[in-house]
Structures are given as C-alpha cells and as structure tokens.
Amino acid sequence: xxxxxxxxxxxxxxxxxxxxxxxxxxxxxxxxxxxxxxxxxxxxxxxxxxxxxxxxxxxxxxxxxxxxxxxxxxxxxxxxxxxxxxxxxxxxxxxxxxxxxxxxxxxxxxxx
Amino acid sequence: xxxxxxxxxxxxxxxxxxxxxxxxxxxxxxxxxxxxxxxxxxxxxxxxxxxxxxxxxxxxxxxxxxxxxxxxxxxxxxxxxxxxxxxxxxxxxxxxxxxxxxxxxxxxxxxxxxxx
Numbered sequence: 001x002x003x004x005x006x007x008x009x010x011x012x013x014x015x016x017x018x019x020x021x022x023x024x025x026x027x028x029x030x031x032x033x034x035x036x037x038x039x040x041x042x043x044x045x046x047x048x049x050x051x052x053x054x055x056x057x058x059x060x061x062x063x064x065x066x067x068x069x070x071x072x073x074x075x076x077x078x079x080x081x082x083x084x085x086x087x088x089x090x091x092x093x094x095x096x097x098x099x100x101x102x103x104x105x106x107x108x109x110x111x112x
Numbered sequence: 113x114x115x116x117x118x119x120x121x122x123x124x125x126x127x128x129x130x131x132x133x134x135x136x137x138x139x140x141x142x143x144x145x146x147x148x149x150x151x152x153x154x155x156x157x158x159x160x161x162x163x164x165x166x167x168x169x170x171x172x173x174x175x176x177x178x179x180x181x182x183x184x185x186x187x188x189x190x191x192x193x194x195x196x197x198x199x200x201x202x203x204x205x206x207x208x209x210x211x212x213x214x215x216x217x218x219x220x221x222x223x224x225x226x227x228x
Contacts (some may be wrong), residue, residue: 034216043116043203043219044155086219089155096215097143097207099157 003027004092006103014111019077021106023090026071028095034100035064035075038087047088048075080110114138116220118204123228125194133223134190138202143167144187144219145205146179154205194227201225210222 005024013019021035031052036044050057050064052074057064063076077084090103117136120185125131137144158168161179178190187206191198201224205217 032215036219041224043118046216046218049216051197065193083173091155093215097129097160097162097167099170100147100155100205101156101157104154107193 003030004101004103005065005075006090006091006106008106009104010109012109013080015082016079018098019075019080019084019108019110020065021077021088021090021108021112023073023075023103025073025090025092025099026069027094028071029094030101031041031095032093033066034091034093036063036089036091037084038089038105044089077108082110082112084108084110113198116206116218118202118220118223120223121145121221122226124222124228127196128193131194131225133191133192135187135189135203135220136185137187137190137204137206138208138218139185141206141208141218143207143217144181144213146189146201146207146217147208148172148200149203150197150200156188166171191225194225196227199225199227210213 034049035047037047038044048059048062048064050066068071087105089105091100119134126227129188144161149155157170159173176192180188200223204220207215207217
C-alpha cells in the first residue's frame with residue numbers, strides 16, 4: 001500500500017534554517033491531509049492539517065502547502081529549533097470518520 | 113487539554129494468550145480508532161468504531177481481533193490468540209466527527225505489545 005509516500009527517510013538542518021518535509025499521494029479521493037510529529041515510544045502528536053479546498057495553511061512556525069495537481073504536500077518549519085527533532089508523518093483521509101493512511105515518516109534532526 | 117489515554121503502556125504475553133488493550137478516548141469524541149506500528153514499518157489502520165459498531169476495518173483486523181465500548185468511557189481492543197507477528201505498538205485515537213469534512217484524529221501514547 002503506497003498511497004502515501006514520504007521519500008526522504010531523514011533530513012538534517014541547522015538551527016534557525018528552514019526544514020522542508022515532503023509527501024506524495026496517489027489516491028485522488030483523499031480530501032484531508034495531516035502532519036503528525038512523533039517521539040520514540042510516544043503516540044503521534046497532531047501538528048497541522050489542510051483541507052483539499054485550500055493550498056496553504058499556516059500555524060506559527062509551521063506551514064503546510066498542498067499541490068493537488070501534483071498530488072504533493074509539504075511541511076515547512078521556519079525557523080527550525082532543536083526541539084523539532086522527531087519523526088514527522090504525513091497522513092491522509094477520504095473524509096469525516098474515515099481511516100488515516102500514513103506515510104513512512106521522515107526523521108528530522110535539527111542541529112544546534 | 114483533553115487527551116487520549118491508554119493502558120497498559122507495555123504488555124508481554126505468551127503466544128496463544130489473549131490480551132486486552134484499553135483506551136479512554138477524549139470525552140466528547142464520537143469516532144474511535146485502533147492503529148498499530150510494527151517496528152520499522154508504517155502506522156497501519158486496524159479498525160474504526162462509531163455509534164457502538166465497527167464502521168470500517170482493514171484486512172489486518174481478522175477474526176482474532178475484536179473491539180468493544182463496554183461503558184461510556186472505555187474502548188478496548190482484544191486479541192484472542194496472539195501470534196508473534198502481533199508484536200507492535202498499538203495506538204488508540206479518537207475524533208470529533210461532526211458535520212465538517214476536516215476532522216482530526218488525536219492519538220494516545222500507545223501500548224507496546226510483545227508476544228513471546
């Protein structure tokens with residue numbers, strides 16, 4: 001099941017710089033997209049989301065961009081902080097109450 | 113801030129034994145979910161539950177699995193006869209599925225199940 005794919009298993013950036021995490025999907029029925037952050041031995045923590053009717057959503061240092069024609073979304077973190085170091089999962093759903101389909105995750109490391 | 117809680121945090125069991133994983137969803141939420149993550153793999157959907165019945169289940173969720181909402185607060189996942197391959201982190205999630213199409217699922221901290 002490769003409906004949601006995160007091609008970069010890891011990303012390393014310097015503190016203060018921008019982190020860009022990418023996610024691609026194949027299912028055109030997905031209409032809601034979410035990013036979760038996960039620390040080892042903890043559950044996924046909701047970060048930010050975007051509906052398919054939008055192309056951008058911003059919350060503080062976090063911005064998610066959606067390109068429906070390319071079936072691609074990205075998460076921008078500016079400025080990156082060492083506390084942002086975690087695994088970031090992209091997830092998608094087909095509507096209210098339906099299952100989330102997750103990507104493989106990207107390990108972000110922010111170096112001081 | 114309301115959160116999803118799960119017990120136990122860790123469970124070790126012998127192959128063939130029954131286990132029950134427990135979850136307390138966020139109190140005003142209506143949809144409940146179980147997911148699992150086998151070490152090194154993706155987070156996978158198991159089952160969703162709404163209005164006291166299963167609304168959707170994956171191919172993983174076979175006859176060995178069952179879910180129940182025994183009272184107004186708990187949501188449980190039972191594995192009747194555990195296999196080695198059931199070893200994973202199991203996450204409970206809940207959401208407030210109102211009329212809006214965007215509905216965020218909030219996850220608990222997980223139960224690490226080890227089948228020996």
